[in-house]
Structure formats: C-alpha cells, structure tokens
Amino acid sequence: MSAWESVIGLEVHVQLKTQSKIFSGAPTAFGAPPNTQACAVDLALPGVLPVLNAEAVRMAIVFGLAVEGEIAERCRFDRKSYFYPDLPKGYQISQLDEPIVRGGHLDLETDDGAAKRIHLTRAHLEEDAGKSLHEDYRGKTGIDLNRAGTPLLEVVSEPELASPEEAGRYFRTLHTLVRTLGICDGNLNEGSMRCDANVSVRRRGSLVLGERTEIKNLNSFRFLDKALAFEINRQIDVLESGGTVARQTLLYDAERDETRPMRGKELSDDYRYFPDPDLLPVVVTQSMLDQARATIPELPAAKRRRYVDELGLTDYDARWLAVDPNTAAYFDAAAAACGQPKAAANWVMGDVAAAVRREDAAWAEVPVAAAQLGKLIERIEDGSISGKIAKSLFKSLWDDGGEVDELIAGRRLKQVSDSHEIAAIVRQVIEANPAQVEQVRAGKTRVLGFLVGQAMKASGGKANPKRVSELLREALSTDQS
Amino acid sequence: MTDARFATIADIRTALRSRTTSAVELAREHLDRIARSELNSFVTVCEDDALAAAREADKQIAREGQSGLLGVPIAHKDVFCTAGGRTTCASRMLAEFVPPYDATVVTKLRDSGAIMLGKTNMDEFAMGSSNENSYFGPVSNPWDATRVPGGSSGGSAAAVAAGLVPAATATDTGGSIRQPAALCGISGLKPTYGRVSRYGMVAFASSLDQGGPMARTALDLRLLLRHMEGHDPLDSTSADVGPTPREADRVGLRIGIPREYGRDLDARLGATVDEAAAVFEGLGHERVEISLPHTAYATAAYYVVASAEASTNLSRYDGVRYGHRTESPADLDDLYARSRSEGFGAEVKRRILTGTYALSIGYYDAYYRKAQRLRRLVRRDFLDAFAAIDLILTPSTPSTAFEKGALVAPDETKDPTVMYEQDVYTVPASLAGLPALSIPCGIVDCLPVGMQLIAPHFGEDRLLALAESFQRATDWHRRTPAL
Numbered sequence: 001m002s003a004w005e006s007v008i009g010l011e012v013h014v015q016l017k018t019q020s021k022i023f024s025g026a027p028t029a030f031g032a033p034p035n036t037q038a039c040a041v042d043l044a045l046p047g048v049l050p051v052l053n054a055e056a057v058r059m060a061i062v063f064g065l066a067v068e069g070e071i072a073e074r075c076r077f078d079r080k081s082y083f084y085p086d087l088p089k090g091y092q093i094s095q096l097d098e099p100i101v102r103g104g105h106l107d108l109e110t111d112d113g114a115a116k117r118i119h120l121t122r123a124h125l126e127e128d129a130g131k132s133l134h135e136d137y138r139g140k141t142g143i144d145l146n147r148a149g150t151p152l153l154e155v156v157s158e159p160e161l162a163s164p165e166e167a168g169r170y171f172r173t174l175h176t177l178v179r180t181l182g183i184c185d186g187n188l189n190e191g192s193m194r195c196d197a198n199v200s201v202r203r204r205g206s207l208v209l210g211e212r213t214e215i216k217n218l219n220s221f222r223f224l225d226k227a228l229a230f231e232i233n234r235q236i237d238v239l240e241s242g243g244t245v246a247r248q249t250l251l252y253d254a255e256r257d258e259t260r261p262m263r264g265k266e267l268s269d270d271y272r273y274f275p276d277p278d279l280l281p282v283v284v285t286q287s288m289l290d291q292a293r294a295t296i297p298e299l300p301a302a303k304r305r306r307y308v309d310e311l312g313l314t315d316y317d318a319r320w321l322a323v324d325p326n327t328a329a330y331f332d333a334a335a336a337a338c339g340q341p342k343a344a345a346n347w348v349m350g351d352v353a354a355a356v357r358r359e360d361a362a363w364a365e366v367p368v369a370a371a372q373l374g375k376l377i378e379r380i381e382d383g384s385i386s387g388k389i390a391k392s393l394f395k396s397l398w399d400d401g402g403e404v405d406e407l408i409a410g411r412r413l414k415q416v417s418d419s420h421e422i423a424a425i426v427r428q429v430i431e432a433n434p435a436q437v438e439q440v441r442a443g444k445t446r447v448l449g450f451l452v453g454q455a456m457k458a459s460g461g462k463a464n465p466k467r468v469s470e471l472l473r474e475a476l477s478t479d480q481s
Numbered sequence: 482m483t484d485a486r487f488a489t490i491a492d493i494r495t496a497l498r499s500r501t502t503s504a505v506e507l508a509r510e511h512l513d514r515i516a517r518s519e520l521n522s523f524v525t526v527c528e529d530d531a532l533a534a535a536r537e538a539d540k541q542i543a544r545e546g547q548s549g550l551l552g553v554p555i556a557h558k559d560v561f562c563t564a565g566g567r568t569t570c571a572s573r574m575l576a577e578f579v580p581p582y583d584a585t586v587v588t589k590l591r592d593s594g595a596i597m598l599g600k601t602n603m604d605e606f607a608m609g610s611s612n613e614n615s616y617f618g619p620v621s622n623p624w625d626a627t628r629v630p631g632g633s634s635g636g637s638a639a640a641v642a643a644g645l646v647p648a649a650t651a652t653d654t655g656g657s658i659r660q661p662a663a664l665c666g667i668s669g670l671k672p673t674y675g676r677v678s679r680y681g682m683v684a685f686a687s688s689l690d691q692g693g694p695m696a697r698t699a700l701d702l703r704l705l706l707r708h709m710e711g712h713d714p715l716d717s718t719s720a721d722v723g724p725t726p727r728e729a730d731r732v733g734l735r736i737g738i739p740r741e742y743g744r745d746l747d748a749r750l751g752a753t754v755d756e757a758a759a760v761f762e763g764l765g766h767e768r769v770e771i772s773l774p775h776t777a778y779a780t781a782a783y784y785v786v787a788s789a790e791a792s793t794n795l796s797r798y799d800g801v802r803y804g805h806r807t808e809s810p811a812d813l814d815d816l817y818a819r820s821r822s823e824g825f826g827a828e829v830k831r832r833i834l835t836g837t838y839a840l841s842i843g844y845y846d847a848y849y850r851k852a853q854r855l856r857r858l859v860r861r862d863f864l865d866a867f868a869a870i871d872l873i874l875t876p877s878t879p880s881t882a883f884e885k886g887a888l889v890a891p892d893e894t895k896d897p898t899v900m901y902e903q904d905v906y907t908v909p910a911s912l913a914g915l916p917a918l919s920i921p922c923g924i925v926d927c928l929p930v931g932m933q934l935i936a937p938h939f940g941e942d943r944l945l946a947l948a949e950s951f952q953r954a955t956d957w958h959r960r961t962p963a964l
Contacts, residue, residue, distance in 0.1 A: 040582055046575065046683040047562045047584060049716050081840075085818055090796020143801070272840035274849060277688035277790055279717050298707040347886050 004239075005204045006232045007160035007212075008167045009121075011196040012174055013152045014184045015128065016059045022127050022151035023050030023093060030190045034133070034144035042149045044088035044365040049278050052077075056151040057282060059183040060100045060125050061292040065152060066181055066299060066445075067120055069104025071289060076281040077125075085143050086130035090240045094154075096273045099124035100282065106157075106177070107301060108169045109319065118170055121156040126299075128152050153183070159198060159209065164228035168221055171195060172323075176300045180325040194219045197228060200245070201235045210235070211245040215252055215259055227252035231259045303328055311341035320349055326363035327353075330370050331391075335373020340381055347373060351394050359398075368397045375404040383464065384408060419471065422455075422463055429454045440476055448472065486514065486644035487961050490553055490701040493647055497547040504538035504552030508596055511554045515598065515645045520621045522630075522640040524559045525567050526599035534596045541594070550708055551594030556649040558637050559600035561587050561692070562681040570683045571615040572605045574798045574805045574824030584681025585713045586692050593708035601649055602636030605797065605826045607610050607657055607685040609633050610903035613829045613889050621885075622665060623962040624928050628882040631661030631903075637695050638665040642962060648696040648705055652682060654689045655783050656907025659919035662695055662869055663877035663931025666921045666960060668948070669695040670702045671907075673939050674914035675720035677706075678713030684794040686787035687718075689911050698958055699920060699948035703727075706941065725941045730950060731766035734943070737870035741776040746876055753923025753930045754876050760954055761874070761947070769870055773862040778855045779909040784901055785839050785852035786912070792836025798824060800869055827893060830837055860913040867937045872947060877919040877931035910935045920948050921957040931961065 021028055024041035040046045064071045075098040079091040090350055101123035105114040128150040133142035143399045155174060161167045176191060178184040185192050200212035215231055218224045230252070235245050250259040298306070300322050321331045327348065335344035351374065356363060376393060379385050385393065385408060398443035429451055430437050448469070455468045488496070504703045508531050515526055531554070538552040562568045562580035569575045583591070591597070604614040612620040612635025620635040622628040623643035630639040634651035638661035641649050651658045653671035662669025670693045677692040684690060694705035703725070712721040738758060743751050758768050800806035800820025807823055810816035823835070839848035868871065879902065886899040910917040915935050922932040936944040952958050 040580075045582075045803070046568070046570070046578065046797070047580070047679075047681040048582075049680055051715060051717050075811060081793050081796060083587060083796065083799060085799075085801045085813065088797060088802060089793075091793050108851055270842045272793070272837065272842075272845075274789060274793075274840050274845070277686075277718075278684075 002236075003204055004201045004232075004236050006163060006199060006201045006228075007159045007209055008161040008163070008228060009198040010157045010161065010167060010170060011198070012155045012176070013019065013128075013196075014063075014155060014178050015192045016056050016151040016153055016183050017185050017192075018053055018055045018059065018151055020053060021149035022053050022056045022125065024149050026149065028150050030187070032146055034142065035146060038130075038145035038148060042088065042145050044090075050093060050277060052275075052282065052360070053151060056125060057284075058288070058292055059151075059181075060123065060153050061284065061288060062181050062183055062296060063123060063155070063178065063442055064101035065105030065289070065293055066177060066296055067101075067106060067123075069101040069120060069123065071284055072098060072100055074283050075100045077276045077279045078273045079276045080273055082271060084129070084132075085141065086132045086148065088130065088145060088148055090151070092127060092129065093276055093279070094126035095124035098281075100284070102436045106170060106173050108166065108173050109301075109304075110169075116166070117165065118160050119158040123153055123155045126152050126154060129141045138287060141237050152203070153348065159200075159212075164232070164280045167197065167228055170223050171221060171224055173300075175472060176323055176325070180297060180300055182325075185395070188220050189221055195224055197224065197231075199228060199231050201232055201234070201239065210239075211247050213245065213250055213259075215250045216262060218252060223252055223254055226254070227259055230257060234259065250481055263447060297325075307341075311335065311345075313345050315351065317345045321345060324363055327405060330363055330366055334369030334373040334377070337371045338377040338381070340377050343381065344374065347394075348471075351391060355394075355398055367401065368394065372397055372404050379404060379408060386461070387466065419467070422459075422467050422471050423475075425455050425458050425463065426468065426475050428458060429472075430475060437476065484644075484961065484964075487697065487959075488647060489697045490550070490647050490704055490844045491698070493553050494547060497542060497552045504535040504542065504596060505532060507552065507554055508532055508598065509534040511598055511646055511733065514643075515640075518643060518645055519626070520623060520630075520639045520643055520645075521618050521847075522602055522620050522636040522643070522645060523556070523599045523909060524569055524571060524602050524617050524636070527566060527597060529935050530566070531596050531598045538594055538596060549591065549593040550704070553595050553648070554598050554646055555595045555959075556598050556601045556637060556640055556646045557587060557590075558603055558604060558634050558651045559647065560652050560683045561600075562683065563587055563597070563600065566600070567944075568600065568683070569616070570606050570776040571603045571617055572824065572826070572829070573616045574821075575683075576616060576805070580681070582681060584891070585678035585715060586709050587681065587740040589706055589711070590650070590705075595708070597953055598646060601634070601640055604633035604635065604657075605829050606683065606729070606791070607633040607652055607654055607690075608791070608828050609833055609858045610656070610660055610900050611883070611885070611888060612636065612639075612661070613885060614826055615827065619885055622882045622883065623964065624666065627884055628928070629664070629885050631664035631882065633657040633661075634669075634695065635661050638662055638667060638669070641665070641667045641695050641697065643964060644961070648694060648701055650692060650709070651695045652685075652690055652692050653907075653911065654685050654787060655911045656904040658693050658695060659803050659917060659931070659933055660903060662919040663921075663929065663933075664882040666929025666931075666957075666962070667695055667697055668699055668702055668918065668952075668958060670695065670706060670918040670941070670945070671911070671916065672706060672710065672941055673916040674718070675718055676722070676725075676916070676939065676941065677709050677718045678719045680709070680713055680719075684790075686790040687794060688790060689783075689787055691911075699918070699945050699952055702918065703945045703949075706945075720939070722939055725939075725945075728942055728946070731943075734766045734872060734947065735769050735870040736761055736766050736947075737769050737771035737866055737873045738873060738897065739771050739773045739776065739866075739873060741773050743870055747881075747925070749925045750799045750876055750878075750880065750923075750930050752933050753925065754874065757922040757932050757951065758874055760951060764950055764954060766947075771866045771870060771873070773859075773866060773909065775855065775858040775862050776909055779859050779912055780901060780905055782855035782859065783904070783908040783912055784835065785848050786856060788832040788836035789839045789849050789852075790836065794841065795825075795833055804857040828889075828897070831897060856912045859909050863909070863913045863915060863935070863937075871936075872940075872943060873935040875933045875935070877906060877933040878903060879905060881925055881928035881930060906933060914938065916941045916944055918944055918948055920951065921954075921960065922951075923957060924960060935952075
C-alpha cells in the first residue's frame, strides 16, 4: 500500500438540454455551422439584455431534488469578468454565493455492493462560453459562438473522492443520473459533460489536506482517469523529492498523457464578481418545486433495487440494465409485456445489446418494439417456437419489422410438439440410420445427438428438440426390450 | 404660440388634424432647421427615411385622421439602437456601428407614428454632464453658444430648446435627462426605473439607466411617455405595472422641500425654486420641510455603483466582433489594449478604471458594498419621507449652464469630481429608482433655471399633473432662446 493517498473533488459542467439558451432565444442544438446559432444577445451587441430561460431553472430544481439538496428560495446571478475572445460580453453570467442548489449527495455503488456517499457542495446555473478554434486557421483563431449561452449546471462535489477510480465512478453515476432525469443528453464527445478536477495528495492517514491543483476541462471518462493518475503521481514525485506542490491550474494533454500549467488568458487572479443588475433574483416557489418533483422519474439506485428485489435479477444484471435510462426503459417495457423479467434481461443484455452494438443503434430507437420482444419471449416460454427460431425471428424483426405471431403463422415456424407427428419422424430416422441405431444400442449415447439432429432436420427445424430426444430414447429402449 | 418653431406636440397634433400642415411639411421644416443649426446637436440626420415615413404618415392621416404621435417629428438620443441606422453612443468605439435591431423605445415610438429625423449628440456612453465628452464634438447651448447644454442628453435638450424637434428621447442614469433639460430651459422626465424598457438602449449603468422623454411641456411629456412605457419581455427589469393612469388633479398635496438640498446653491437659483413653491401654495398645495439625511453620500455612492456596472457593461467593446479595432495588433492583449485605448475617450476610461478598482478583491467591501449600503439608505430616506408627503420639490442643478471648458480640460488638468457635483440634486432619486422631472421655473442672467419634482415609485401621474398645473399657472416653459 502506497504511503500516500489522494483527495479529489470534481466540478462537473452539465449542459442542460433546453431548446434555447439560458439567456436568449437562440437554439442550442449541437453541430450547426459556426455562428449560425448565435443571436444578438449571444454576440453581446450593444443594448441587448439577458432574459432567464425558465426551463433551465426547472432542470436545476429537478437535479437539486434528485440529489436531496436544498433548493434556494431565492438565488441570484453574478457577473464574472475576464477578457477572452470566446466570451463575448467580457463577463460570464454565473452564480457566486447564491447558488440555486446547496448540498445534496450522490451514492456511488462499490464493488462489494455497499454504497459510498459523496456529498455535493453546490450546483449552480451559468452560461457556457463559445469555442476558440485554433486548428483550422493558420496563425489565427476562429471563434464559434454557437455554444455561447448554452445553459450549464455546475455540480461541485466535496473533496471526498479517494482515487481516480472513485472519481470515474462518481462521474459515471452523475452521468446516469442527469440522463435519467432528462436534463442532459450525456453526449461526452459533444462536450455535454465536462469536468474540472481538484487534486491533492497527503501522507496516508493525515487529516490535513495537501496543496491542490486543478485540472481543467476533462471531457471523457478515460481522460479523467488518466489525467488524475498522472497528476497524483506527479504530486507524489514532487513531494518525495522534497519539493512542494504549487497551487496551479493545469490542462491535460491527452496526446502526451501529461498535465501542464495552463497559459493564463482564460485565468484571472480577480474575476471581480458582483450581482448582475440586468437580472432579477430568481424566486423559487412551492408550486415550482411541486411541479419539478412530479417530473422526477425513478432514479437509478431505486431502479437497481427494484430489479433485484422485485424482479429477481442478479446484482450484475440490475446494474447493467440501469446504467442507461433508455436501456432500462426498453427492458422495463419488454419485461412488462412478457411477464418474464429474467428472460427479458437475458435477451436485452444478449441479442438486443449485440445488435445495438453491431448496428451502432441508439437504445431509444431499437427497431424491434419492446412489446414484440416480449411477445417473442412469451412464444418461447409457451413452447410455440424454439430458441433458435426465436433468434432468427429477432433478426427478421430488427431488419424488416413485423408482428411476432403473424411471422410465426406466416412462415409456419410454429414448433411441432405433437407426439404423433414427432413419433413418425423418429420412426423414419431409425429406419434410415440402422448403423447409428446399433451404436446407440451398444451404449454409445453420443450418437443419440446425431439421430436427434437428423430428426430436427427432417422436421425443418420446427420439431421441439426436447420432445424429439425423449421419443428417440423411448423408441430405442422399447425396441431393445 | 406665436413662433411655429416652438410648437408643442399638442400644437402640432392640432395642426395636422386641421390639415393646416402635413407630416412631410413638418419634417422638411425641421430637417431644414437641423441642417442650418450650428449647435452640433445631431450625430446623424436621417433625411430620406424621415421623409419617406412622413409621406406614409400623411397617407394614413388622410385615411384615418391623426392619432397618437402620427406625423410628429422627433429625434432619438444616439444611445438607442436603430436597425440599419448608425448608433454611435458618441464614441469612436461605435462610430461605424449599425445595429440589426431597434430598441424597444424606438419600435414603440415608430408604431405610434412619430417620425424620427435623426440621432442626437450626447456625452460618450452617456458619461458626462456637459456634452463635452463626445467623439463628435461638444454641443452648444441654444441660450448661449459659449455654454454647455448639460449632459449626457445634451444633444436632445439643445435640439428641443432650439426648436429643431418638438421632442426627443433621452436617457437618465444620474441626471442625464433632468440636468440638460434644466440648463436648456425645457421639460424632461426620468420615469421610475423599470417603467421604460432598456432593451436596445446601450447600457451605461444597468441598475440606474432609464429612458425618458424631453419636450417643451409636461403635457407633451405625458403623451410621449404613453408611447414609450410598458412591460417588455426582452428586459427582465422592466416593470409589469400597466400604463401611467390619468387621474383627476388633486389639491392639498403635501410638497416636501428637503433641507439638505440647495445649501451651496446660488441664492438667485434658490429664489426661483422658492417662488415655484409659492406658486404651488397658491394652487392649494401645502409646503412641508423634510429631511433626507443621507443626501450628502449620494454622489459618492452613485459614482461607485455606476462605474462598477459600467466597467463590465463596456467590456464587450473589445475589438473582436464589432466596433473599433486597432490596426495590425501584435497579439490578443495588444488587440484589446489598443482597440480600447483608441476607441474610448478619457472620461469613459476613467469610469472603467474607477469601476474596475471598486470591484477588485480587497476593495469590493470598501467601495462597491459600501456604496450599495449607502444606496439603500438613500432609498430609505425617500420612502420614509413619502410616508408623510406626496411629492418632493428641489432645484434641478446647482448652477445655470456653465461655460464650455470650465469643468473639463483636454489635458485632464481639471478635477473630474467638480463635474460630478453637477448631479448632486439628481443622483439621489436615481439611486432610489424614483420618477423625477425637471421643468423650467425661472431665468437668471438670461439663462434658464429648472426645478425638480420627485414622486414615489410609479407616481408619474401625480408628478406630471403637478407639473402641468404649474405650467398652466406660469409661462417659464414658453421662454425660448433668441436664435
């Protein structure tokens, strides 16, 4: 065990998926041509004024309620001043000391099944800046203000995360939560969640926090993990060689896998915060709270508990299914349709997940309706079709759509379980394969499989294989006696 | 009304209704006077657009008759954005700026049928009390061209006083409507903060800026206010209170005279305000001495708060997206530093520096926070006083129009705070967000003197009614400069 331990706190910027920006009516959709989604307010033309988007406030309240934080009855916005070309007003509208949410917590599932509670300091609303595009312009910097004014909820944790692994777990838990709440699309590759990490190390067992550094703008689970690992090792090396850690702001360079100090343009020693006189204080009423509360869906932890306790799934399956709200919704619908949660879980985690991966499909848009998957499972369980046929049917449903019972009837796929019909086939197989029959009778039971296969083939795959096997054994033993 | 140049809006409406003149004729007459004027009160004149609009107005008058401000020529202070028309704020920074939208005030007045003839000169970004801080040069006072018209709405005030337009829009942050109205001998109203939308009005100090009208009479102010006010979803601080009512005149109002005002006032100016108070007594109102104990702190608090807000409001002028950009900057810092150094005038830079200082770590508590506390105390003074009285009467300015160059020097050798003291009577009501107006109440040394009336929040009706009754009883508002 290392002589050092790390202490990590995360500030995660969650992009709220409102239709329009937090202080203007411009759309927030990702990927539009540069500067086509920036209106006069986003461009900070003279004389324009911010108007708060009520939907962003509602989403912040939903988040605050979901993490059991305290929603401020009254909060306000402040101006945070610094000069940078992608910050059009020369200040960012944020919340300094009156955030909309204080406190709250996230419970992380650990491998031994116990939960570790991470407390939140606060969550506050602010606007995103635009993007500086350094790559495409030789010797110049392009500015895209489409992102300027996109609503962010900055979720700040207490420094209670003990390792990069735990920090990753926290980030993932938050990712699942905000997607379940429907307040963020969670598309990390589009920057929908970006994370700043505060990191320090100290002698194991020490109660005093070491000097910390802040790593800015980590936008994937992998980079968060690698950047933290690098930075923790760097700090330990500094301390072990007798140096001191300097408080500084760092950027993680993924290509070189290292952190290095940020060059100062976006940093200021003094942001000169003061209340924004263009915006009135936000007053959160009881009815706003009640309305927000009514929209909160089943949260991931409760979902996992229900899967285990009520549906009898394993812990592993429950976690697997509950990570992504769209996967969980698909599973819930399929399980409800067939009344067979375990079978539904196997299908969702097996064939459906494989197809989703293969086709690079979205769980929200799986072409096989959950009700059809339920019906398919029902027809397996009631013996109408074999598992093998079911798999080919699933593929056909995925590719061409259709209705399970109609496909079974139309393609004469219904499994043959009728004893007379199967007995006739079995008799044919025995007559046609005397040598193999002899071997079975001589005790080579392995050969029985061959005979079953022949019978299945003769039935066009529709015979119930279990029944075939039973009747073959019966016939052979009867003949012997 | 003997001289048509000084017709009121009421007169103009009558003339349009009786078809003794037309909107086009009015526009031409006024445009002609503007072209011949040497006051430098206009930054931009919109002749073609004005005549086109006037022709449309005449058609509408022929069809439906005259109503509202249909066919009435006006001017906008160049702080209000006009779509497709240069909006400069009298700054080099915005000398070429053409906004793609109209200010709400501009839209409303256009919808009322008013014909905009052009944009008036002002102190750069509305910072100043003499209109000498303009990139386009100083404005002269029509009563004496060697004197200032006041500021920051000096262009609007001079234009109205000289008969170049019967009315103009203006803005008031610490006195920028009332002080130039007083110095030019016209009527000017700063409405309650929130009464008139700030959307499209280039910001100086957001918690104080308020648009309002300038005209020859209180009656015209009321008419203009009706077409400027109203809740605007584009301005979060705009008040949802409905239009200013028109209630029956009341007698027996208690008019408070604050003993803290006018201590350093020229005795002859003081005497005119005394006489005005006597007129009100003659009209059946009561004069009551009151105390507003925190008045002495108002100017200091105002300059801290206003500069703090301005320092961030003006951060957007960085040479990146629009506005003045320096030639071949070496790097980003150079782009910022030189664009802003070249684009802003001395007074604007001073306010940015003052405001930046007041908000800095280590100074925030001593300056910004303390100023906000004083602001609350000043506001409390007024609210306490209004528990016992209906209106407050004060002088508008400490002096009549002063000589150009008396308080500012190009080499920055004059103490800027002497100019700031020009606002000593107007700033307290601004800090409290109260409606206040200035109307003429005398002449001293051939220069007009103004008095200020202050009402409780959203008390514009009472304010205007009292001013109207004063103007029925006196003729100070009819005095005009010899042109």
